[in-house]
Amino acid sequence: MIHSEHFHILRTPSHEEEQPGPAALPVCMINQSLPLTEQTY
Structure with a gap:
């Protein structure tokens, strides 16, 4: 039980670290969107 x-x-701090995670996800999408527009194949 201990x-x-x-x-x-251990999971408590993990959740706190996960909060900024999702926030960085949209940033990555925007970053990928910029090069995507430049890389118009």
Whole structure:
């Protein structure tokens, strides 16, 4: 049971790090959109 609690604590910081993750996703999409317009095949 102590191990389970440790896992929860480890997952808590992970969620905080995941918050900025999704925010960076749209940035990546915009970054890819710029080169995509320039690379009009």
